[in-house]
Amino acid sequence: MKNKKKILAVILARGGSKQIPKKNVALINNIPLIAYTIVEAKKSKYISDLVVSSDDDEIRDVAKRYGAEAPFVRPEELSTDTAKPVDCIKHATEWAENDSIVGFNNVGIKYDYVVELLCTNPFKTSEDIDKALEMQI
Secondary structure, eight states: OOSSSSSEEEEEEOOSSSSSSTTGOOEETTTEEEHHHHHHHHOOOOOEEEEEEOOHHHHHHHHHHHOOBBOOOOOOGGGSSSOOOHHHHHHHHHHHHHHHHHSSTTTTTSSSSEEEOOOTTOOOOOOHHOOOOOOOT
């Protein structure tokens, strides 16, 4: 059963990784790295919506294939090495809460909580996510 609080989970997945090119879609046991986080987030008892923020079409396509929303291309100024994650999360949240967006699942919804899920940690489980959320909600 889902919680009554509206919780947006955001996965930041930039395409321009310098140390490991294409790391977010690199295969681990034949599964893209980002998919591990998407699959577990989708099992969460509490997450209402899951959005992947990326500037890369391949990452966005993989995210959609595994069940995440990837409805926008992250702006160039938020896709640099020096872009702050908080600014990227703010952008994704404002996009998701925008009541003029057509085609998004929850048009105009206002979220009670917004959480960032790091896709570079493929070993987290939905139970881990839920336990962390339970500390706050």
